[in-house]
Amino acid sequence: MRSNEIALGLANAKERITSAAISVKRDPSEIALIVVTKTFPKSDVEILYELGIRDFGENRDQEGSLKADEFHLDAKWHFQGQIQSNKIKSILSWADVIHSLADLDHAKRINDRVFLAADKSNVSKIPILIQVSLDSDLVRSEGRNGIDPKEIEKFAESIMQFEGLELKGLMAVAPISEIPESAFARLAGIFSDFQRIYPDAKWLSAGMSGDFESAIHHGATHVRLGSSILGNRSYL
Template sequence: MSLKENLDRIRERIIAASLRAGRDPAEIKLVAVSKTIPVEVIKEALTLGVTSLGENRVQEFLIKQPVLDRDIEWHFIGHLQTNKVKKIIDKVSLIHSLDRWPLAEAISRAACEAGIVARALIQVNVAGEATKYGLSPAEAEDFARDAAALPGLEPCGLMTIAPECDDPEDTRYVFRQTADLARALKKSVQGIKMDILSMGMTGDFEVALEEGSNVLRLGTALFGRRY
């Protein structure tokens, strides 16, 4: 299928899942995961109406970002090393992978030096997978409260990655518990924003949407096999 056909199909599935969940499809953001995708292919996606791109490697992002110099909303979605925070802090709209205290401090310092407020999502590992980054749900409240108190850092939601499953229904509990956690944090941590739930990838995004996700990170569904 062509890129346009893939994008049309994704949009149809987002609309259908939104209607099943009684939600407005317009409130769902599609972040096109462009890692390893050539600039020429990304440019085609932009002409088709894609406005948000997600990268997970700092070096690759820094090569693409100046070449794609237009009105793009950049998201950093990968594991972020503290010594690379300064390189992206003023170039991305949202960091999805705030998963440890040294990173929170590094983002705070870099943002203050740049004179900005950096928006970030706290990454939680609801399934407890040893191979994935993220805080446990039990750690999230104290971490969120402390992170929200740092200057230059605005935690504004949660991100999670569900286990790979043959049946997307098997991941539903992960998204449901993450959404529940976001609601609990909003009540227990004074002044914190929990407006963004970055949940759902190519294999499970419809279930994630039904459970409250408003940011979908889609790569293979849009671009096909990785380059």
């Protein structure tokens, strides 16, 4: 049965998270699990909910909006895909957290939309994470998402001017061309420097199914797992 498959995958992932945390003397309860459900059916999301999962990750607005529609109110939806200007209104209609902010124009549009949708006396901020690029300058110049680590402080200063955004921390993806331990060690240094300036931005969203243990070793507070729990994806 599908529910048994997912339960086994989830139990295994939780065990690995616990082991990775203990191996570096971290408390496993410090690490939040976001299950990435992109390309998987809403029935899988329902099974995960029944198994106790409340945090779900999606990369595409259309898919995320369909799954979040009429779902349990205590579920939290994390948007982690590339932001498109024409999708911002829709993304904000279902996403509770945005992990992938890397453009000031998008930040302004999100902020404007938050205020348009809000009761002027009670603005509910949208939690956001700045996506930092761990890629080389060459790869970054070819259009990969993410802020150059050298520009994070300046970018964050600009973000803090938007009253509709709540800066929660940083998000990153390890480059395919680099050993995850090396990439996440660099990220740990970047995050440490960032926190000296923004001590309240405590989230470090890093680590996916193939490398989350390395991310935990280097301080990740949120890991984003899909295939290690739900199995291989079938892309249409």
